[in-house]
Amino acid sequence: MVTLSVNGQSHAIDAEPDTPLLYVLRDDLKLHGAKYGCGLGQCGSCTVLVDGEAVLSCVTPILLLEGRQITTVEGLGTIEAPGPMQQAFIEEQAAQCGYCIPGMMMRAQALLQKDPSASDDAIRAHMEPNLCRCGTHMRIMAAIKRAGALMQTASTSTERAG
Amino acid sequence: MGALPDISRRSVLLGSGALVLSFSLRPAGAQTITSPGDETQNFQAIAEPAPELPGSLKTNPNLDSWIRIDATGKGTIFTGKAELGQGIKTAVLQVAAEELEMPFEQLSLVGPDTSESPNEGYTAGSHSVQDSGTAIRNAAAQVRDILIAQAAQRLSLPAEQLKAEAGAVVAPDGRRLGYGELVAADLLHVEAQPTSRLKPSAAFREMGKPRQRIDIPGKVTGGAAYVQDMRPDGMLHGRVVRPPSPGARLRKLDTAPAEALPGVVKVVRNGSFVGVLAEKEWQAIKAMRLLAAGAEWEERPTLPKAAELPAVLMAMPHEDGIVADDRKPVAGGKTHEATFTRPYQIHGSIGPSCALAHLDNGTTTVWTHTQGVYPDQKAIAEMLGVPVTQVRCIHAEGSGCYGHNGADDAAADAALLAQAAPGRPVRLQWMREQEHAWEPFSPGMVTKARATVDDKGTVVDWNYELWSNSHNSRPGSAGNLLPAQWLENAFQPDAPKLQITKEGNGDRNSNPLYAFPSRHVVWHFLPEMPLRVSALRGLGAYMNVFSIENFMDDLAVAAKADPVEYRLRHLQDPRARDVVTKAAERFGWKAGQAAPENHGYGFAFARYKNLAAYCAVAMEVMVEPETGRVRMLRANAAVDAGEIVNPNGIANQVQGGIIQAASWTLYEGVSFDDTRVTSVDWSTYPILRFDTLPDRVDVDIIPRPDQPFLGAGECSQGPGGAALANAITQAIGRRIYDLPLSRDKIRAATGA
Numbered sequence: 048m049v050t051l052s053v054n055g056q057s058h059a060i061d062a063e064p065d066t067p068l069l070y071v072l073r074d075d076l077k078l079h080g081a082k083y084g085c086g087l088g089q090c091g092s093c094t095v096l097v098d099g100e101a102v103l104s105c106v107t108p109i110l111l112l113e114g115r116q117i118t119t120v121e122g123l124g125t126i127e128a129p130g131p132m133q134q135a136f137i138e139e140q141a142a143q144c145g146y147c148i149p150g151m152m153m154r155a156q157a158l159l160q161k162d163p164s165a166s167d168d169a170i171r172a173h174m175e176p177n178l179c180r181c182g183t184h185m186r187i188m189a190a191i192k193r194a195g196a197l198m199q200t201a202s203t204s205t206e207r208a209g
Numbered sequence: 210m211g212a213l214p215d216i217s218r219r220s221v222l223l224g225s226g227a228l229v230l231s232f233s234l235r236p237a238g239a240q241t242i243t244s245p246g247d248e249t250q251n252f253q254a255i256a257e258p259a260p261e262l263p264g265s266l267k268t269n270p271n272l273d274s275w276i277r278i279d280a281t282g283k284g285t286i287f288t289g290k291a292e293l294g295q296g297i298k299t300a301v302l303q304v305a306a307e308e309l310e311m312p313f314e315q316l317s318l319v320g321p322d323t324s325e326s327p328n329e330g331y332t333a334g335s336h337s338v339q340d341s342g343t344a345i346r347n348a349a350a351q352v353r354d355i356l357i358a359q360a361a362q363r364l365s366l367p368a369e370q371l372k373a374e375a376g377a378v379v380a381p382d383g384r385r386l387g388y389g390e391l392v393a394a395d396l397l398h399v400e401a402q403p404t405s406r407l408k409p410s411a412a413f414r415e416m417g418k419p420r421q422r423i424d425i426p427g428k429v430t431g432g433a434a435y436v437q438d439m440r441p442d443g444m445l446h447g448r449v450v451r452p453p454s455p456g457a458r459l460r461k462l463d464t465a466p467a468e469a470l471p472g473v474v475k476v477v478r479n480g481s482f483v484g485v486l487a488e489k490e491w492q493a494i495k496a497m498r499l500l501a502a503g504a505e506w507e508e509r510p511t512l513p514k515a516a517e518l519p520a521v522l523m524a525m526p527h528e529d530g531i532v533a534d535d536r537k538p539v540a541g542g543k544t545h546e547a548t549f550t551r552p553y554q555i556h557g558s559i560g561p562s563c564a565l566a567h568l569d570n571g572t573t574t575v576w577t578h579t580q581g582v583y584p585d586q587k588a589i590a591e592m593l594g595v596p597v598t599q600v601r602c603i604h605a606e607g608s609g610c611y612g613h614n615g616a617d618d619a620a621a622d623a624a625l626l627a628q629a630a631p632g633r634p635v636r637l638q639w640m641r642e643q644e645h646a647w648e649p650f651s652p653g654m655v656t657k658a659r660a661t662v663d664d665k666g667t668v669v670d671w672n673y674e675l676w677s678n679s680h681n682s683r684p685g686s687a688g689n690l691l692p693a694q695w696l697e698n699a700f701q702p703d704a705p706k707l708q709i710t711k712e713g714n715g716d717r718n719s720n721p722l723y724a725f726p727s728r729h730v731v732w733h734f735l736p737e738m739p740l741r742v743s744a745l746r747g748l749g750a751y752m753n754v755f756s757i758e759n760f761m762d763d764l765a766v767a768a769k770a771d772p773v774e775y776r777l778r779h780l781q782d783p784r785a786r787d788v789v790t791k792a793a794e795r796f797g798w799k800a801g802q803a804a805p806e807n808h809g810y811g812f813a814f815a816r817y818k819n820l821a822a823y824c825a826v827a828m829e830v831m832v833e834p835e836t837g838r839v840r841m842l843r844a845n846a847a848v849d850a851g852e853i854v855n856p857n858g859i860a861n862q863v864q865g866g867i868i869q870a871a872s873w874t875l876y877e878g879v880s881f882d883d884t885r886v887t888s889v890d891w892s893t894y895p896i897l898r899f900d901t902l903p904d905r906v907d908v909d910i911i912p913r914p915d916q917p918f919l920g921a922g923e924c925s926q927g928p929g930g931a932a933l934a935n936a937i938t939q940a941i942g943r944r945i946y947d948l949p950l951s952r953d954k955i956r957a958a959t960g961a
Binding site for chain 2: 062070077078180
């Protein structure tokens, strides 16, 4: 039994400890966001955050994750109240099939949490591990830029409110 | 209240009632210029009982096959075209909302399902809006007029005094009858008429307007969006073990170690087909690995020499198909010639193929991301040896679909595994290496162009040959499903047949739109298929446009002409000229303008299939001579797709097509030795990453109100790839004729 903290909630997981996080997220916790793409850490469609860093959940066994904070795309907001990253991807219509998109969003989230005004070059370099096959990259770039702007606006208004 | 004479629905639509005299009828036939059956990939799939009707009404003439309205006034639209990431769900609802005069939000959509939806064959060849959009548009217009006629009767008013608005019919005195009040049993169960009273584009409130896609919010918030996300109660996880090579047969299988694993429910073996069912996904994967380790295969070297592929293809037995033969005697001039080659390439969807199958009470239901639920239903029933009525196929979205990928084979795998666990749903997903090695590839191709030019360098005679397999091995019969070929009682794949059609196959776009006075175009059709191949986005169009447009640049250089001027010199079609001029203008193209050192400008044009959307692309690249690395800098595309449903969707498709084609052009080729495919993951088959992206790709859509829809989903692949190659050629001063234009080849070309 391994205890995992996912999107702020603690879960006791009954799975073999070598099980990669991806399968636990999908099969045990019924979360759809992280996707199986390669199982080899080559495409990024399974990307989630672990303690704020982008991690490939398809090659990360759960035994390494006890006591760490795991965030999936479900942790960024809901369809009724989308978070800034989700809002930006909707506004830019940054998806074709959309399969790679949750992984893209989580990797971008890791960057923007540290630097919401990251430059185009910094975004490109940071997004390098994630693959998209539909060729939606231009809109993904635009959505990440927009998400950074939304995050900055949100934090400014929070400061003002505070 | 004086009753008007009864106007039957039929008389209304036939135009014999007083009502219709005031309608300005225009031929709805103008909305469709090709029929679903013209698409080669649909050939065996679809019959046309009503060929005079527009779009897919030809194949499904009843209005209620497409549109139903319930008593509360909510509408349901049925489409036989599948959402592949091209945004078709949103587009067909926009079309329906427009002509029905209903709010978009009051409509819902039922996608392809052999028990529910019209049979529209395959979702392929950029036909979604052309076929389904046209059918739904016409059906919606006719339904709206039936409802108006119904209201006219109820209100005892002439129909021409009534108008439809926001889901109701409204009288001049303000009385309203909601559609829900007007529909009665079977009111819409009538056959469509050949003509419809379509709204003029000037009156559009929905079509032609950018609308956010209905599927995106769910996809970015973790909703269950894909077949991969389905997990019904009691579901088992399935995995299959694939042979190590195409010619392999299973000699021995040790199942004991896999069966001993926790969670393993069953090992399935039938001939060389091997699979396993487990309670949890990771357990199924571990069991699959143990089974693979315990399998002994007999392998044979069946593959051609990869390094000599072009020569191998050209030496294979072939049958010739004449695509165009309009040869005229020409005055002798200078002759130029070039040969282009392309290796096998893959679809490479990011999510490996997946399906869910459930055998319940003798009926197998399969949720699949196939492009054709009806053809799959037939093929799977044949494979299982059951009547077609005992198989139901329902489309569920998968990861990006660019043609005949592993979807149908995975559906067959799941159906076979489900037979071993009656009553329990079985979810089967391929592993990455299975997807890379076993999806049907896009064929390796060789093309040869030869042109004779006059003293100004203008083409007076054009010859073009291509060597290629068929680009279509879809089901078809059960033998076109991969696992069916491995069963104890194996099914044989259908023999590929040469067909020369309007829309083309391997020969798609092999006949240039340029006005050459004399031409000869031939497809050397290769029936033998050393590697299994089928349809990838655009079929032969990408390679043919790539070849033609590279060669046009060679000819322009020889003529000392500007590439844009040279193309316009040979183009008569005004809409073609418009996209070329627009892309050049938006890019800032200037004849004779030199690019900075190591930079290049490239241009290319094609009209997809010579009958769908027009597209021109201009691009700037930068090449690092020392490394051979290419970086795209900017691109401008101009597109004419006829009447536009969702401009945002078209821009997304065109931009995506350019980026995807850049990946094909720069990086991609299947590798193999004499026995095995060796490109089995993203490290052995690299594709484009963020570092190659241009700073911008701008898409201009030329508005063509009231013109027929022209399929646009695949129009930018050819021009995008060719513009990139032409830009690289200018940057490095030499043309590379063999795809992909890899770093090694660029370094070799620059002598770095």
